[in-house]
Ligand SMILES: Nc1ncnc2c1ncn2[C@@H]1O[C@H](COP(=O)(O)OS(=O)(=O)O)[C@@H](OP(=O)(O)O)[C@H]1O
């Protein structure tokens with residue numbers, strides 16, 4: 001019988017690293033690193049065997065995914081199996097494991113913008129008559145004369161290598177294609193999915209290694225692009241309300257929604273707790289797992305709205321800090337995130353008991369009711385905290401609106 005292996009979808013950063021491990025661009029690495037290599041690379045910039053290598057290349061998965069398995073299939077987000085990882089080492093990190101071991105390709109990725117410009121190092125080396133000048137870039141190629149002069153001096157063909165990752169990737173490729181006009185005939189463009197490392201020196205060193213794998217006679221690193229975020233009123237934004245049932249989330253969220261529509265300066269999507277429960281999340285319960293899934297779904301939609309430069313307003317209870325943090329991270333990939341804690345105390349929410357749910361929860365008719373028989377983790381990272389006990393709805397809405405106007409998100 002065919003072996004049934006567990007499957008896992010690595011995050012975007014790990015998937016980019018995986019592609020380079022499989023293509024040979026990360027040679028001599030052939031798989032994800034184990035603890036000894038990670039420690040050695042971090043301390044000395046060398047693998048445990050002494051080979052120079054600048055940064056860790058690791059894969060982390062929830063421990064339960066690989067319980068009892070000695071191999072794992074790595075898939076892309078659409079479910080295409082990309083590689084088989086033979087697990088040679090597992091290092092615990094809380095309830096996750098960092099897995100080490102060699103990877104072996106199961107299929108060739110076919111999708112993604114400018115996929116036709118991807119080449120393995122072997123393909124590029126074979127196709128060139130001489131070792132090239134490899135120009136890696138994360139932004140525009142702003143010194144074509146200098147690159148041309150260097151290539152002439154070396155007598156080398158030029159390989160322009162846009163390093164693509166995330167939303168900005170296609171723009172980097174377009175910038176390289178646009179530069180072809182100003183570079184010698186025969187210059188080619190090879191797109192490489194190299195995820196950027198935070199430490200610029202190490203990032204540069206990694207670029208050197210990748211260029212070397214592509215057979216570079218010399219590596220020219222195009223300067224880092226200046227990152228100028230757009231003005232706040234043009235950036236996407238998610239305003240995320242959290243608080244107990246009856247605290248006032250929906251009321252304030254609707255008031256904010258209306259106020260923004262009246263101003264007419266932004267497009268707004270309201271993802272109210274109850275509405276989401278009927279539409280996106282119908283069928284889910286109030287167990288921790290289902291609440292987390294509900295919040296992740298809301299976060300996914302809010303992140304998409306934010307990516308398209310819209311303004312998303314979310315108003316679920318969202319009682320758990322960890323998944324609120326996940327949503328913040330999902331949204332901040334594309335824009336800004338404001339957390340509003342509607343901190344109206346339980347006594348006041350229970351006194352209001354608009355839907356009679358607290359009475360039923362006290363009577364034991366609703367199990368796992370937030371604040372009564374289920375936890376609410378107070379945020380310690382809220383941008384605004386609003387207790388609605390003694391203020392009007394209008395005042396509460398204006399506090400949020402004033403915050404958005406003061407910070408420039410709304411005009
Ligand atoms: N067990 C339990 N605990 C809390 N709330 C309950 C429960 N059962 C039903 N309800 C009703 O569902 C609304 C909360 O749904 P949310 O999607 O916002 O909750 S969560 O964020 O997924 O925890 C909440 O609505 P709001 O009052 O608007 O907050 C309740 O009306």
Ligand SMILES: Nc1ncnc2c1ncn2[C@@H]1O[C@H](COP(=O)(O)OP(=O)(O)O)[C@@H](O)[C@H]1O
Nearest residue numbers: 244245246247248249250251388391392393396
């Ligand atoms: N300042 C205020 N802001 C929001 N709601 C308020 C305020 N003062 C009183 N309320 C009342 O509190 C209740 C809050 O209910 P709701 O907005 O549905 O809460 P949640 O969405 O958090 O469950 C409403 O009946 C609302 O009229």
